[in-house]
Amino acid sequence: MSGMNSKQRKMVYMMAIIVLLVPIVWLGMPSDAPGTGGVIAQKRHEYELGESTLGDVDPASATMNLVLLGLRGVATNLLWMEAEEQKRTKNWSQLQSTVESIILLQPHFQTVWKYQAWNLAYNVSAECDAVEDRFAWVKKGAKFLIRGTRRNRKMPELYHDTGDFMGKKIGRSDEKELFREFFVSDPDTVRWGGGPDEEINPSGLDNYLVAREWYERANEVLEESGGEQHKLALPLFVGYPYRSQMDYATARQEEGKFGEVTREAWATAYREWTEEYGREKFKTPGGDIMFEARDNELRDLADQDGVALSTKRKWQDRYQNMVNYRYWKLRCEVERTQLMTEARRELFEGRRLFRDEQDLIGAKEVLMSGMTKLQEMIDSQKRLDGSNPLLDETELIEDAIKAILIWQHVLTLLGEPVPDTFPLVGIWNNPQYEMQRQDLYERFLKWQGSTAG
């Protein structure tokens, strides 16, 4: 090289550049259809590593990562520190912006989406005093997570978490009454005109039904992506859409909605639980099982896997226990009946008449009728060996004791003696429920004096 002049040297450099460019261009040729293009494009497609196969492509995110060169890690750390500081100093709107920046840098890091969505929907939300503000932050968290699912179409956990936000966060918080109301009729009337926030509830459905849709999508994604999820045991994970249907029906009952829609919701829940979920095959150490497998089917499965029928039954039983399968089946079976619906409606009405209307005579009659029907329902489930699975249902027992407490109190107020026998007396006198009775009695005393409880 030393013997060359400047022009010659430049020519050599140019040649070297061209020679090096050839393999680069050849290797990196873009693809115009799956499986085409250079080696890199083909490998990207084969291992599903392309941005577009992971989810929606965000140009801002790609630009940021490109511009930062190798400093993405440093920038991300700084942003995380900033986010923590903003959270500490309760600078919520800036926190939200910082979180947006973090996600530009780490769009395919599942934990970031989950962590920051939880941060907004749970931590920030809880800091606000006005329920409308709390709801606004829950929505922000949910919307954030929804964006996460769009950017990462192959992460079933994100879909599942979105279902949790829609279902549990909206439906089980202290503010659930208002949250559920806001979910279908957003408090931000300026933007949504009294309807739901279409970004999270486009069809104006109940929150549990929206949650159910997200859980269903999680199951679909799980199936498409080959069963990779690290959140829950598979039978529990897959069971969430069905559980959400039950939550929907339960929530309606708690709100005093006992019409045909609620009964039908329970009927759907029963059908799906036994005919869809119950018929799914799950892998166990004892081979495949189905919760709702008939004897011959279970025997076939045992033969197929080369294990004893007793082993198969053992694993079926264990897995049923894990998801509380039999309890929920029984619950749906009972709740879908007209008799149980009526019993629940009357017990609810009795409480309302006593509490809100102070109609003691009306309350006494309706409660007695409800208690009678509940007793009838319990009796209908009695087995030949004398046991009764309904008597193991804590919630049902609680409802029964609550009804008796109010009814007895109403009698006292009316100056009437409490008779020795009355419907549900077996539960009332059962020493097994003594603790529960004591606890509910104390709560009943508080309930009379305040709205809590």
Next chain:
Amino acid sequence: MSFELNSFELGPALLQWLAVVAVCAVLATIVGFGVALLGGGMRGVGYFADALRRGVVDLTRLSWQRIAALATLTVREAFRKKTLYIFAVFILLFMFAGWFLQGQDLDKPAKPYVSFVLTSVRWILIPVAILLSCWGLPADIKDRSLHTVVTKPVRRSEIVIGRILGYSVVTTLVLAIMSVVGYVWIQRAVPPRSQDQLISRVPVYGEMSILNRNGEPGGGINVGDIWEYRGYIEGNTRARGVFTFEDVDVNKLKASDELKLEYKFEAFRTHKGEIGEGIHFRLTLVNDETGLRVPFPARGDLEIQEFAGETVERDAKPIVVIPRQLTYLKAADDESSRPEETTVDLFDDLMSDGNLIVEVSCEDSGQYLGMAQPDLFIRMPDHSFATGYFKSMAGIWLMLVLVIMIGTTASTFLKGPVATLLTFGLVVMGQGLRVFMGTLLEQYQEEGQVTGGGALESAYRLATQMNVQSPLPEGPATTLIKWIDTRVFDGLTLLQNVIPDFNYFNMTPYVANGFDVPWGAAMLPSIASVLAYVIPCIVIGYFSLQLRELEAK
């Protein structure tokens, strides 16, 4: 958002400045004298005296005409170097800003947009100012064009001042255009629902004290918040937050016949309470001189609007508007008589001397109300958003001028890259590490040591995985480590007074949160900081340039 209310006293600051400048001048003279003496003996002392004499002449007999000519040359040179290309970066950033701010989000408050503009302008122009000022003189020295300049009848002090002025003019021009573009962008980009957040509120803050549940002076309760910014008062007790406002311009308030109090209290619940209803509080307006106490509202109470402004979904305004005529039930002197309805004039009866005490009480039993000094203020008539915005830009301008002064001075005795590093280091230290340094030195001055020790001790602890509480093993090594660390802290204590505090120039939090930029807490210290460096920078720059071998490449 919360503010730590800065207080800046001009008098003490001036005294401190004089002391620091005097110490530095004496030190520089001693060092200069020593070097001259050692280098050239008595002849060196003669040179030293001559240099000093020339310095006094050159620094006092300045020709503003020559300075203007030098500044004009500097401006031309900057344009020749295509400084204005920086606009391309700026315009690109704004074209795609929507990408990064999730522009489609209609529920976004104005705050992130304002922050974005002010922050990006600051961080785009800091490198420009550093590079311009640090590379100008070294480049001229390298290509010998400065050699031509110094042969002309021009003083070297004028070269330094001319450079500083020239670069300042360039950055002023660039900043002016960026400010206008940024202003228009904010107006267009902020969603319609957040447009009303584009204001400049003018707060008047008071002094705050807290009375405990027995009504006695005491601090607020800590409810377990790791951020110990607010003190909490217990509901339905005699606990009060007492805000004392002094010298309020009542005449300005009289124009609207009402007093607007804005609050930012935080609620803390120990039980769920009424879901769907906020925590309640009441105010008592007190004239300390006459003892007149007027509850507000006269009946019922106020519901807290916590974190209003952090979301736009709920149109909540944490403002209490107190009308001029206040009617309340006054307890009769005679206990058996019924309270009588009384009307007082807010300005004449309660704020006659411009002073007012506002007591805040929480009305819900078992619930708490958190407050800090800036959490309740009198809201004077608002200024336009432009007022706060352009003041904030003025803050950025002042900071750039300071950076240019430091950069130009550094370039008189250092080569371009080193001067750039030095200036950038000072900016980073003055902006990011100053608070950390302040905390360390405060502890060092109060306790004589810092938790975990200085640099060497910390390194030792890191290497040996020793926690910060355990004492170091006794021995000569420990003594040496501690001795060196102590000297470093002593040096840091001196340096602290020399490194400029760039935090004053950051007025973004005010404007982003809808406040006007205050004069006393932000503008005055910023101007004072810049002025404080004018003379030292020119003097150092002059002597460095005078002593520098300009023919050297």
